[in-house]
Amino acid sequence: MKSKLSATDEAPLRADAARNRERILEAAEALFLERGAEASLDDIAKRAKVGIGTLYRRFPTRDALLAATSDERLLSLAEASRARDEKLEPSASIRAFVKELVNHASHYRGLAALLGTVLEEDTPGCRAGREEGRRLLQRAQKAGAVRKDVSFDDIVCMVTAISLSIEHGGSSKPRVAHLVDIFLDGIFTTSAT
Known part of the structure; x- marks a missing residue:
């Protein structure tokens, strides 16, 4: 029987998902520095070249x-x-x-x-x-x-x-x-x- 992951456990990410996560974090860091913590999440997704759904899957x-x-x-x-x-x-x-x-x-x-x-x-x-x-x-x-x-x-x-x-x-x-x-x-x- 497989055990469920707890909220703090994360399954290893596929390579493409890991790259997307890194790009989102890099884009967020840059935009938060430029515009502050209220920078648009849409703009972060665009700069990371991912869809907004991808951003929200990683960071709800x-x-x-x-x-x-x-x-x-x-x-x-x-x-x-x-x-x-x-x-x-x-x-x-x-x-x-x-x-x-x-x-x-x-x-x-x-x-x-x-x-x-x-x-x-x-x-x-x-x-x-x-x-x-x-x-x-x-x-x-x-x-x-x-x-x-x-x-x-x-x-x-x-x-x-x-x-x-x-x-x-x-x-x-x-x-x-x-x-x-x-x-x-x-x-x-x-x-x-």
Whole structure:
């Protein structure tokens, strides 16, 4: 008896389907960079030289497509965070992660507003980003550095707010750092600041 694939398992793609998927991702990356996260899915399909049905078979929603284009950046972000774990105190680790997540959410104009739903997608990068954020938060809470009533969803709301502010007011590394510091000061316990 054959077992059914779960939502997170994917059957290997035929060679032509794999090429179509890659072309869709390349076209989406280019158009999202040019026009922002609200770029037309029809235009993405046209640039990829596939039909809109092919795009929707691979990526049933805009969020799924944004998650797929974000996958490698989110995987790298989570990996970098884990790599510096031994070097940084819990409050510094979460601060660095939030700054990187803000920079990621600012990669495409309009991504910040969709970040929460994109992070809920079931791609390896989205899972890694969520898991790392939750791990860092729990680590900081366990160390007494972050208030116990703060959730990962609260962190995502902070990142979204900062990213939207940067998107509308111009971005610079000092501005990102300043806004992250202001927001994080609100969740740190007095002993962590």
